[in-house]
Amino acid sequence: MTTVPASVPTVPVPRRGVAGWLLTTDHKRIALLILGTALVFFFVFGAMALTMRSQLALPGMSILSPHLYSEFFTMHGSGMIFLAITPFALGLGVYLVPLQIGSPTIAAPRLLLFCYYLYLFGALGMVGGFLTSHGAADDGWFAYVPLSGSEYSPGKGMDLWIAGTFLAGLGQLIIGGAILWTVMRLRTKGMSLMRMPLFTWSMVGTTLMVIASFPALLAAMSMLTVARFHPGVTASNTFNIAYQDVFWFYGHPVVYVMFFPFVGAILDVAATFSGRRNSGYKWTVIALLAFSTGSMAVWGHHMFTTGQIPNDYFSVVSIFLIVPAGLEYFSIISTLVGGRLVYRTALLFAIAFLPQFFIGGATGVMLASPTLDYMLHDTYFVVAHFHYTLFGGSVFGFFAGFYYWFPKATGRLLDERLGKTHFWLMVIGTNVTFIPMFLSGFFGMPRRVETYPPTAGLTTTNLISSIGAGILGISMVVLAINIVKSLHHGERAGANPWGAFTLEWATSSPPPPLNFSEPLPYVTSPAPLLDLRERAELDAVEAAEGHAHETLLAHAAASEEEPER
Amino acid sequence: MNFRHDFNEVFGVEAPIAIAVMVIICAIVAFTVIRYRAGRGHEPSKVAKHPVAEPLYVVALVIIALGLSIFVAHVNGQERRGLGKPQLSVRVVGFQWCWSFHYEHTPVTVTGTCLTKSQDPTLMLPVGEDVRIDLTSNDVVHEFWVPYFRFKMEAFPHHVNSFDVRATHPGDWVGRCAVYCGIFHYRMDFRVKAVSASAFDSWLRSQRASVHSAA
Numbered sequence A: 001m002t003t004v005p006a007s008v009p010t011v012p013v014p015r016r017g018v019a020g021w022l023l024t025t026d027h028k029r030i031a032l033l034i035l036g037t038a039l040v041f042f043f044v045f046g047a048m049a050l051t052m053r054s055q056l057a058l059p060g061m062s063i064l065s066p067h068l069y070s071e072f073f074t075m076h077g078s079g080m081i082f083l084a085i086t087p088f089a090l091g092l093g094v095y096l097v098p099l100q101i102g103s104p105t106i107a108a109p110r111l112l113l114f115c116y117y118l119y120l121f122g123a124l125g126m127v128g129g130f131l132t133s134h135g136a137a138d139d140g141w142f143a144y145v146p147l148s149g150s151e152y153s154p155g156k157g158m159d160l161w162i163a164g165t166f167l168a169g170l171g172q173l174i175i176g177g178a179i180l181w182t183v184m185r186l187r188t189k190g191m192s193l194m195r196m197p198l199f200t201w202s203m204v205g206t207t208l209m210v211i212a213s214f215p216a217l218l219a220a221m222s223m224l225t226v227a228r229f230h231p232g233v234t235a236s237n238t239f240n241i242a243y244q245d246v247f248w249f250y251g252h253p254v255v256y257v258m259f260f261p262f263v264g265a266i267l268d269v270a271a272t273f274s275g276r277r278n279s280g281y282k283w284t285v286i287a288l289l290a291f292s293t294g295s296m297a298v299w300g301h302h303m304f305t306t307g308q309i310p311n312d313y314f315s316v317v318s319i320f321l322i323v324p325a326g327l328e329y330f331s332i333i334s335t336l337v338g339g340r341l342v343y344r345t346a347l348l349f350a351i352a353f354l355p356q357f358f359i360g361g362a363t364g365v366m367l368a369s370p371t372l373d374y375m376l377h378d379t380y381f382v383v384a385h386f387h388y389t390l391f392g393g394s395v396f397g398f399f400a401g402f403y404y405w406f407p408k409a410t411g412r413l414l415d416e417r418l419g420k421t422h423f424w425l426m427v428i429g430t431n432v433t434f435i436p437m438f439l440s441g442f443f444g445m446p447r448r449v450e451t452y453p454p455t456a457g458l459t460t461t462n463l464i465s466s467i468g469a470g471i472l473g474i475s476m477v478v479l480a481i482n483i484v485k486s487l488h489h490g491e492r493a494g495a496n497p498w499g500a501f502t503l504e505w506a507t508s509s510p511p512p513p514l515n516f517s518e519p520l521p522y523v524t525s526p527a528p529l530l531d532l533r534e535r536a537e538l539d540a541v542e543a544a545e546g547h548a549h550e551t552l553l554a555h556a557a558a559s560e561e562e563p564e565r
Numbered sequence B: 001m002n003f004r005h006d007f008n009e010v011f012g013v014e015a016p017i018a019i020a021v022m023v024i025i026c027a028i029v030a031f032t033v034i035r036y037r038a039g040r041g042h043e044p045s046k047v048a049k050h051p052v053a054e055p056l057y058v059v060a061l062v063i064i065a066l067g068l069s070i071f072v073a074h075v076n077g078q079e080r081r082g083l084g085k086p087q088l089s090v091r092v093v094g095f096q097w098c099w100s101f102h103y104e105h106t107p108v109t110v111t112g113t114c115l116t117k118s119q120d121p122t123l124m125l126p127v128g129e130d131v132r133i134d135l136t137s138n139d140v141v142h143e144f145w146v147p148y149f150r151f152k153m154e155a156f157p158h159h160v161n162s163f164d165v166r167a168t169h170p171g172d173w174v175g176r177c178a179v180y181c182g183i184f185h186y187r188m189d190f191r192v193k194a195v196s197a198s199a200f201d202s203w204l205r206s207q208r209a210s211v212h213s214a215a
């Protein structure tokens, strides 16, 4: 099925300088704008987490006032989710999907640029709350009503947060649509759906969830707007509980939006550094699609303790998500088993993902059991759980992809020694920070408390967590040094530094404005470059064998009768 | 409705399974990392499909999910069947930023300011008796959490959530608000004190008396 239009769209000569970036319609540049902005926010909101961890290191400390502490945890949570990790996920898709499916462009590039600005200005609005007299939003990332209504949170920071979240969410919704449209319409010759690389498949699952769930975020922000103008609506329990339902209808799928693309990255990284095709391709695709479908039906597991949700239903459906999750695990592990593993930094991040994400997943199953959730909900156990999924899982997956595709986007390799230092510091930091949090929660520490009394028995676990956070802070400094150094002095990458198999490696690094300067091969599998390599090997063998065969035939003909036909 | 018992029952099943699978995954990863390192000079496998193992694995996953969810739903169902007709009901109200405990059908209400530890209000309970809690809020959403009971429930304005608790032996435990409810959320602690039925009765009588003498 050929889906590339016969006449390739002509793009104007790229502008130079700053305008060449800010007005670009090249999907790669738009993606780098998204990823670069998200990386800056990742550092900013990470620094807020470090400040909070400093305050919690010992009981009774007050580095931040109670009010500022609330602003920090609200902006850390909502910022990481809306402005850092979701944009990481979608930005990778904007950069890589057209390249992986052999398309010269992305669908709707101008709209995509507009969406970048929706995201950017939404983000500036959210953060801009710090400049208002009441400070930034301070009601937590899920901003339950009535607390977030104007009666209890009168500041302008909350208004800015709502408007900013709406704009950023709208931008991300349309970006998701553009990526899916690209996959559906712009695949190169021979690339049927079942020949797409698994990263691209993971983006299909991601964008389906974006399209199905992000409208609920816009609806939730609209409900908050009503509650800001007419706080009287929160005098109705129906409104308050409906807000929770609508918010989590977005809030659960977005967890997988922030997870799928990084699993996709890990699947690609695993294949490349094992030197073999992905094992269990078909089941992985089925798992991704089943997972995205299932993700829409489990939001109530965030509401077991509301007493206003059918707990059994949401518990059973949530537990069943271990089936697709288990399949994805199988795919990654069985690709590694039997491979020829080359331990570059990207593969190390992919391997560390396996046990770490399992901790997040297994504790997730526990939280999907209402009897356990009654104890652990809204405590540091939950904080530890989702940081194992989002940080120990997704961010590790992101860095696997980051080290893997950085040379494609910049033309230079990241430094391996600094990369491995970054990796080991992150592994140590992650586990030292988040393992003790499970215990803090179990010992009775609710989330979002700005301090705790010395008598609460929480001092040891919190001190260890804060030390771990410090190690994570150092690891991020190493990352920043690596990026700056490698951008200027990194080893030149060439088209395919890893010997990878997918089409983004069949063009120069960085790729030209229309992605491919030479015609692409007809795609025959999810690993087209490996196909080419194997065919070339086969041809060489055949040529040699054919030669031997001919001499044999001549010999036979000379001694006996005609050979059989 | 013995939440502590049910928590231990489910945790006692799920935690060992989780740890066992974790050990298996770590073992496979460690084996793979050592056995298949490129330094050994082998060629990567060309097999990309396992037509027997893959469907079997799916079936195994479905069976595990089925078993776990039936077990979890079963324990959860036990909890709801336990909702009886207790003699004593307490209306618990969360507000910014403390709690009040009103003993229904009596004039007794206990409250405090929560601003200092000594002024945390105490919820008195008789040992060995089911007590109905009718939970609500005066302003924003709060969450009534007693870690010792292994239970928490959100308190909504304009809505009452009811559940039963039972203290099986005398004790004095901490309770706190678990959901963020404004800047003094972190101070919204209370205490739960369980005393013998006779001690409870005399306490309630003395409280009644002090209400009447005040009136």
Ligand SMILES: [Cu+2]
Binding pocket: A251, A252, A255, A298, A299, A301, A302
């Ligand atoms: Cu969820």
Ligand SMILES: [Cu+2]
Binding pocket: B142, B143, B177, B178, B179, B180, B181, B182, B185, B186, B188
């Ligand atoms: Cu609270």
